Amino acid sequence: MKIVIPVVSLETGGTRFIYHLANEMVDKGHAVEIVLPEKAAVAWPLRAQITRVKELTPDKIPPADFILPNFYPTVFPAWESKKGQVVRLSLGYEPLWVEEKEKALSSYLINAPILSISQWHRQIILQATGRDSTVIPGGVNSSVFCPGPKKSLTTGRPTIAYILRSREHGYTWKGTEDFWEAIQRLTQLVPGFDIQVVAPEGATYPAPIPYETVIANTDQEMAHFYAQGDIFVSTSYFEAFSMPPLEAMACGTAVVTTDNGGNRDYTKNRENCLLVPPSDVQQLTLILVHLLTQGNIRNQLAQVGRQFAQTWTWRNSADKLEAFLLQLTGR
Incomplete structure (x- = not known):
């Protein structure tokens, strides 16, 4: 089938979902x-084929069996194109x-x-x-996204990994201030750890x-970043799915994450991660x-998380998308 996906850009964050899904559907x-x-x-x-246009208007949308707009500004030209x-x-x-x-x-x-990307997202x-x-x-x-050497093996100091998204760049829901406040308190309680x-x-x-x-601009570089850490921390207040904790699990790193809604489909508290309430x-x-301070518990959490992450594949995501689209065609 022919699938057209109009996008505003394919940079960081959630657009990686489109990139992975598009590649799997091509395969x-x-x-x-x-x-x-x-x-x-x-x-x-x-x-996938990439087509650049001056602007996303209805006349610039190619014909297809299905058009999958994602961010709200792409929905209207897709719908009006017919x-x-x-x-x-x-x-x-x-x-x-x-x-x-209102427009959104x-x-x-x-x-x-409508396609959503988690049960929590669906309910919202x-x-x-x-x-x-x-x-x-x-x-x-x-x-x-697989395990690699921990930085702590050479430094002798455990490393906490974190993705820094700031309010100044519009990321008001990422809980950055909460993370740094926790680190401030941590310095008074546990000596000798690093932050990446x-x-x-x-x-x-x-x-x-x-x-x-x-600097991590590719999946390979992100995987190296996750794998070097002993603990990966995510502090978001809400997420539709939240890929980083799952990717960190796959890299054999213990995960501490807020219960942000979108990660409930794959997080199991005290089994493959540790969950905390937002804020x-x-x-x-x-x-x-x-x-x-408990390296054995940290390692056990990382091991279970890695095993669990193996079952969450992009091919499985593409299989579900394909089945849904074929159902719409009556096939």
């Missing part, structure tokens, strides 16, 4: 065409954070099926719009202790103390 034998503005960035190695059946792919319920809340909401009210859309959706979960490429961060937008932070910034700095601090 399954489908024709996938990504349509995006001529100056938009493409950060990921796509096997060039294929529109399936509204949601990577996050945009009215929760964008300024154009209206993108869910067109007469098109259902409660807000009254419309149900089909869940196509995310995955992890275990051939790339990836800062996709080049963000910096007046942190309580020095930290190392790692609970006290509990986050105590859990980090526990893991930093």
Whole structure:
């Protein structure tokens, strides 16, 4: 089948979902065409056809069996083009954070099926719009995201890994301040640990202790970042799916994450990760103390997490998408 995916850009964050899904659908034998503005960035190695247009208008949308707009501005040109059946792919319920809340909401009210990416995400859309959706979960490429040597083997100091997304760049829900407050408290309780961060937008932070910034622009570099850490921490208040904790598990790193909703499909507290309530700095601090001082528990958590992550594949995600689209065609 022919699938067209109009996008604003393919840079960091959730657009990696599109990149992985598009590549898997190509590998399954489908024709996938990504349509995006001529100056938009493409950060990921796509096997799908890439078509650049001056702007995303209805006349620039190619004909297809299915058109999968994702971010709300792409929905309207796709719908108005009348060039294929529109399936509204949601990577996050945009009215929760964008300024154009009414426009974003209206993108869910067109007469098109909706795809969500977790059960929590599905419930958010259902409660807000009254419309149900089909869940196509995310995955992890275990051939790339796999264990490697821990930095602590050479330093003798455990390393905490964190992805730094700042309020100044619009990421108000990532809990960055909570993380650094916990680290401030941690310095008074546990001596001798290091912090490594990836800062996709080049963000910096007046942190309580020095930290190392790692440049990671590819999946391979991200995998190396996760694998070097002894503990990966995620502090988001909400996420539609949240790929980093799952990727860190696949890399054999113990995961501490907030219960952000979208990760409930794959997180199992005290089995493959440790969960804390969003904004609970006290509990986050105590859990980090526990893991930093109990290497056997940290290693066991990492081992179970890695085994669990093996079952979450992008091929499984593509299989579910393919089955859903074929069902719409009556095949």
